Amino acid sequence: MKPILETEAVRRLEDLIEQEGTSKAELMELAGEFAASIVEARSPKRVLVVTGFGNNGGDGWVAADILQHKGIHVDLVTPVEPDEIPSPLARHVARRTAGRDVTVIVGPSRDELVALLEKSDVVVDAILGTGFSGTVRAPFPIWIRAINEHASDVVSIDIPSGLNAETGKAADPCVSADATATMIATKIGLYSADGPEYAGEVVCGELYSGLSELIGEVDHVAEFIEASDLETVLKEIPSAVNKYSRGSVLVVAGSSTYPGAAMLAAKAAARAGAGYVSVVAPETCANLIRMALPTVPVIAAPADGRGSFGAAARSMIVELAPKYSCVLAGPGITDAAGCMQVVTGLLETEVPLILDADALNCLARMTIDGIDSMPELYRREAPLIMTPHHKELSRLAGGASVEELASAIDAARTIVWAGGSSNMVVVAKGPVTAAVGVERVLLPPAGPAALATAGSGDVLAGIIAGIVATTREEPESWELLCSYAVAVHSATGIAAAASMGPRSVIATDLIDLIGPAFDMVEAGVEDGLDVVAASAEEEEA
Numbered sequence: 001m002k003p004i005l006e007t008e009a010v011r012r013l014e015d016l017i018e019q020e021g022t023s024k025a026e027l028m029e030l031a032g033e034f035a036a037s038i039v040e041a042r043s044p045k046r047v048l049v050v051t052g053f054g055n056n057g058g059d060g061w062v063a064a065d066i067l068q069h070k071g072i073h074v075d076l077v078t079p080v081e082p083d084e085i086p087s088p089l090a091r092h093v094a095r096r097t098a099g100r101d102v103t104v105i106v107g108p109s110r111d112e113l114v115a116l117l118e119k120s121d122v123v124v125d126a127i128l129g130t131g132f133s134g135t136v137r138a139p140f141p142i143w144i145r146a147i148n149e150h151a152s153d154v155v156s157i158d159i160p161s162g163l164n165a166e167t168g169k170a171a172d173p174c175v176s177a178d179a180t181a182t183m184i185a186t187k188i189g190l191y192s193a194d195g196p197e198y199a200g201e202v203v204c205g206e207l208y209s210g211l212s213e214l215i216g217e218v219d220h221v222a223e224f225i226e227a228s229d230l231e232t233v234l235k236e237i238p239s240a241v242n243k244y245s246r247g248s249v250l251v252v253a254g255s256s257t258y259p260g261a262a263m264l265a266a267k268a269a270a271r272a273g274a275g276y277v278s279v280v281a282p283e284t285c286a287n288l289i290r291m292a293l294p295t296v297p298v299i300a301a302p303a304d305g306r307g308s309f310g311a312a313a314r315s316m317i318v319e320l321a322p323k324y325s326c327v328l329a330g331p332g333i334t335d336a337a338g339c340m341q342v343v344t345g346l347l348e349t350e351v352p353l354i355l356d357a358d359a360l361n362c363l364a365r366m367t368i369d370g371i372d373s374m375p376e377l378y379r380r381e382a383p384l385i386m387t388p389h390h391k392e393l394s395r396l397a398g399g400a401s402v403e404e405l406a407s408a409i410d411a412a413r414t415i416v417w418a419g420g421s422s423n424m425v426v427v428a429k430g431p432v433t434a435a436v437g438v439e440r441v442l443l444p445p446a447g448p449a450a451l452a453t454a455g456s457g458d459v460l461a462g463i464i465a466g467i468v469a470t471t472r473e474e475p476e477s478w479e480l481l482c483s484y485a486v487a488v489h490s491a492t493g494i495a496a497a498a499s500m501g502p503r504s505v506i507a508t509d510l511i512d513l514i515g516p517a518f519d520m521v522e523a524g525v526e527d528g529l530d531v532v533a534a535s536a537e538e539e540e541a
Ligand SMILES: NC(=O)C1=CN([C@@H]2O[C@H](COP(=O)(O)OP(=O)(O)OC[C@H]3O[C@@H](n4cnc5c(N)ncnc54)[C@H](OP(=O)(O)O)[C@@H]3O)[C@@H](O)[C@H]2O)[C@@H](O)CC1
Pocket: 014, 024, 027, 028, 031, 032, 052, 053, 054, 055, 056, 057, 059, 086, 087, 127, 128, 129, 130, 131, 132, 133, 134, 135, 136, 137, 138, 140, 157, 158, 159, 183
């Protein structure tokens, strides 16, 4: 796992490194060296380094010097003469570099800058780093716009200039990088909000060899999961199982308005490994679901006048629940009064529970005065997984603003901390999804935007249920188990985009790719596409 830090934690880490004997000046040399290595790997003949006033610029000055030494022609643009740079560390390296072979251009006009940008194979963006906040001040807006319009290949140092390292929100303008060479640890802003769009490929230079010993001493906002972390999460299904003991799921889903959600979730749970999946749905839509899913028994529950669960559904569902390895409730149920009854009833059971979609909206309505107003929720000890998207999460967190990954993590944390149980996970869904538990926050590999399609969340809920059902023993970490499911869902998106085209994916495509997606996760999500391509070739042959 790779830790992701907030700026404050990075600063603290730099202090700790300094206490261990590596000064900030040395760190700047190492940062410049790392940035130079990333640029050199792109084989440029001519490089332009664009620097600002602070230490981010200092990294750029060091990189410029190293690249010039390697025989690459380097031009460097600075807003002021080296002697006038306010940051002492940056001023020192700028004076040194200016005395050597790098061509230094002080405060160029826009046209001069454009001419330099057009001559260069790689542009290094060292204007603003983690010290940036607010709106971009002169002269940098003109510089950044020129870079975005005229540079062919941009490597940003630490963070694209104009991107907020904490929130991932891009200022107007913000450098749009092809790659970001980030220092010491990845910053949350690179994964949140606009971050992924502006940062390009993110590579992290640890700079300090003893980092692994120190990193535990600062708070991690999250940890990025690598393929190897997922290797041992799932056990093989033993041969001596029957369809029930292999793992069973009760899907509490559907309404006359949304019968499809039940179908998607149930089929996904079965494809994700459950041996036996049943659906319990309002009687008004049960037949429809039955016809669509021949392998799934559909139990009809009492309905209200609008085709949602009625008041009498609660006792029936609560009685059924303990017969299954886990229960998934919510897809398409609506937030009618009968559904709220069903959700509170299920919270009182001991069965592992996954609450999705409208089950979460029911919860939000019941916990409007905060999670403490719902004792069933915070007293519950059995496993509880909630899978809200940002809007649902905002409602659950009492209207807190949830717009991007960073605020989603904050909101999800308030919920799991109020609950306090290590069995509780909030899977905060978004372009990057976070599995948030009491102790840690995991970021599984994200899927493509093709996943942003109606019903995609129902498929994820089904995958989680299928995986929970087939995990017979208490998992070592519920966050990691959920992360596995998210990784599989992401892989279905990659595979579906490859076969249907990224614009054309619909949620039903994802379900039939769950099997190959498990293989992709096992093989490492990064090279997963090869696995799918290989199996497609086999089929053709
Ligand atoms: N510390 C270390 O050990 C290491 C640090 N490292 C590197 O240092 C970077 C952090 O450096 P930093 O803290 O100097 O901040 P940085 O991003 O250069 O910006 C500050 C300058 O920008 C200015 N500025 C601010 N807002 C602005 C705005 N809206 N519009 C315009 N200007 C604005 C601000 O001006 P001021 O607000 O002071 O007037 C100040 O002059 C970090 O990202 C990494 O690359 C690595 O070398 C590893 C070791």
